[in-house]
Amino acid sequence: MDSIAPQKQTFSITTPLYYVNDVPHIGSAYTTIAADVASRYHRLAGVPVMFVTGTDEHGQKIQRTAEEKGRSPQEHCDLIVSSFQALWEKLDIQYNSFIRTTNPRHEAIVKEFFQRCWDQGDIYLGQQKGWYCVACEEYKEERDLLDGHRCAIHTNREAEWRDEANYFFRLSRYQAQLEAHYASNPEFIQPEIRRNEVLNFVQQGLQDFSISRVNVSWGFPLPNDPDHTLYVWFDALLGYVTALLAPDDEPTLDRAIAQWWPINIHLIGKDILRFHAVYWPAMLMSAGLPLPKRVFGHGFLTKDGQKMGKSLGNTVDPFDLVARYGSDAVRYYFIKEIELGRDGDFAETRFVNILNADLANDLGNLLNRTLRMVHKYCNGAIPNLSAADIPPDDALKVAGTGLSHPVTDAYNAFAFSHACNAILDVVRMGNKYIDEKAPWKLYKEGNHEAVEHILYSVLETVRQAAYLLSPVIPNISNRIYRQLGFSVDFQSSQIPLNFASHNQWGALPAGQIVENPEPVFQRLELPE
Numbered sequence: 001m002d003s004i005a006p007q008k009q010t011f012s013i014t015t016p017l018y019y020v021n022d023v024p025h026i027g028s029a030y031t032t033i034a035a036d037v038a039s040r041y042h043r044l045a046g047v048p049v050m051f052v053t054g055t056d057e058h059g060q061k062i063q064r065t066a067e068e069k070g071r072s073p074q075e076h077c078d079l080i081v082s083s084f085q086a087l088w089e090k091l092d093i094q095y096n097s098f099i100r101t102t103n104p105r106h107e108a109i110v111k112e113f114f115q116r117c118w119d120q121g122d123i124y125l126g127q128q129k130g131w132y133c134v135a136c137e138e139y140k141e142e143r144d145l146l147d148g149h150r151c152a153i154h155t156n157r158e159a160e161w162r163d164e165a166n167y168f169f170r171l172s173r174y175q176a177q178l179e180a181h182y183a184s185n186p187e188f189i190q191p192e193i194r195r196n197e198v199l200n201f202v203q204q205g206l207q208d209f210s211i212s213r214v215n216v217s218w219g220f221p222l223p224n225d226p227d228h229t230l231y232v233w234f235d236a237l238l239g240y241v242t243a244l245l246a247p248d249d250e251p252t253l254d255r256a257i258a259q260w261w262p263i264n265i266h267l268i269g270k271d272i273l274r275f276h277a278v279y280w281p282a283m284l285m286s287a288g289l290p291l292p293k294r295v296f297g298h299g300f301l302t303k304d305g306q307k308m309g310k311s312l313g314n315t316v317d318p319f320d321l322v323a324r325y326g327s328d329a330v331r332y333y334f335i336k337e338i339e340l341g342r343d344g345d346f347a348e349t350r351f352v353n354i355l356n357a358d359l360a361n362d363l364g365n366l367l368n369r370t371l372r373m374v375h376k377y378c379n380g381a382i383p384n385l386s387a388a389d390i391p392p393d394d395a396l397k398v399a400g401t402g403l404s405h406p407v408t409d410a411y412n413a414f415a416f417s418h419a420c421n422a423i424l425d426v427v428r429m430g431n432k433y434i435d436e437k438a439p440w441k442l443y444k445e446g447n448h449e450a451v452e453h454i455l456y457s458v459l460e461t462v463r464q465a466a467y468l469l470s471p472v473i474p475n476i477s478n479r480i481y482r483q484l485g486f487s488v489d490f491q492s493s494q495i496p497l498n499f500a501s502h503n504q505w506g507a508l509p510a511g512q513i514v515e516n517p518e519p520v521f522q523r524l525e526l527p528e
């Protein structure tokens with residue numbers, strides 16, 4: 001494999017396991033799209049991928065929602081889970097494993113894990129007093145609450161006072177070990193701002209956290225004390241392990257971690273960083289399991305500057321968005337417009353403008369106008385040239401040759417927005433190039449050789465862009481490749497193209513018959 005391909009032998013990635021208190025909102029779609037882009041990029045490069053997503057179905061929040069809706073918790077979960085799965089299908093999400101934490105095999109994994117921590121002396125009974133935010137499923141420090149004991153994330157919810165016997169996990173015991181791990185693995189928490197947040201938090205001194213509840217029936221009973229149910233987060237994090245069991249595997253920890261553990265990257269939102277970068281590694285240390293390689297905390301999607309969320313009720317409906325604009329449009333906007341790691345605002349006018357500018361005008365038109373010329377001037381076939389025939393100072397050849405390194409580096413670093421921008425810059429250069437070279441004039445002047453060089457260069461630039469963008473916009477990439485005369489499917493799990501050659505400039509085969517130009521992306525209209 002080419003040296004710029006990902007260096008990994010295999011690649012495993014997780015999204016958070018989503019709460020099923022309500023149907024998915026665009027925030028959940030955002031994380032899942034980003035994880036899908038990373039997975040598709042690795043598959044494209046021939047790396048075996050395990051992409052885990054799923055649902056977090058226990059706990060008080062779900063129990064209460066089901067009660068409010070007059071359903072049993074399980075009925076409620078089944079209903080909502082199907083809407084997550086339907087959305088992932090509409091958004092072309094290619095996950096390998098979907099874990100539901102109510103799966104009976106999960107209980108076996110959780111019990112075994114709990115026992116390991118118990119045997120280490122890391123679980124004990126104590127008294128928990130404090131303010132609990134049910135929407136976060138998390139105890140809050142009084143200083144972190146707004147007036148009226150409202151949660152800073154779910155500003156319309158009041159935290160509830162609790163004073164009850166709980167089992168605790170001895171997090172304090174892992175302070176030094178965690179600090180040593182952060183120090184010797186600087187890439188463990190990304191981006192840098194999130195790493196600093198965690199380091200500051202841990203530096204203040206870690207306190208044991210409670211891992212059982214007495215007032216919640218919707219959860220796994222504690223193996224040693226069935227009057228308690230297990231805290232939803234203790235159970236949910238272990239979903240990442242259960243998800244790795246093959247369908248016929250015995251549900252044991254050893255089986256589950258045999259092939260894909262440790263996970264290469266947990267992709268999460270910044271609000272659940274502490275659980276993934278502090279609690280979870282300590283739990284794994286206690287149970288004697290290797291730690292995940294990386295935890296990446298992305299930013300929030302906001303609407304009118306406020307966090308969008310189910311509990312706040314100010315969400316954008318992803319079903320509606322994908323029904324009106326299509327999967328590639330939604331994927332492209334969130335991946336290109338928002339740097340993963342930063343917050344980003346959603347505004348529909350901006351959405352429509354960006355897509356029309358980038359995909360309809362810049363990319364779509366470039367292919368369309370060039371293919372028309374290929375039919376007119378070259379009998380509907382790619383000019384009989386190879387990249388070696390194009391002069392070394394040809395602007396598109398220079399740009400395309402310099403493109404694969406930064407783009408593959410960006411994909412490897414989860415800088416997807418950067419990857420898209422670098423590709424689109426070259427596409428824009430292609431439009432400028434063809435305007436300036438005016439092949440229609442050269443053709444009239446009888447300079448057919450120059451026309452062929454120009455058309456080859458431009459089509460090759462479009463092909464390379466389509467290839468490099470295929471993890472983000474697989475349907476458009478399919479249309480482009482097919483119009484260029486390839487038979488390929490970027491939606492297939494086995495992509496029959498050689499990464500080392502197709503990510504580089506120059507893979508377009510001489511003389512290949514092209515199809516008639518069709519718009520690869522229909523211009524979007526804003527609703528009245």
Ligand code: MSP
Binds near residue numbers: 018027031271272310
């Ligand atoms: N169930 C837990 C995760 C357990 S993982 C073992 C949970 N679920 S959640 O459904 O509330 O949130 C899932 C993810 O969606 C989190 O990463 C969260 O950051 C993300 N988002 C929720 N609202 C969001 C936005 N408005 N914008 C971007 N992501 C957001 O937490």
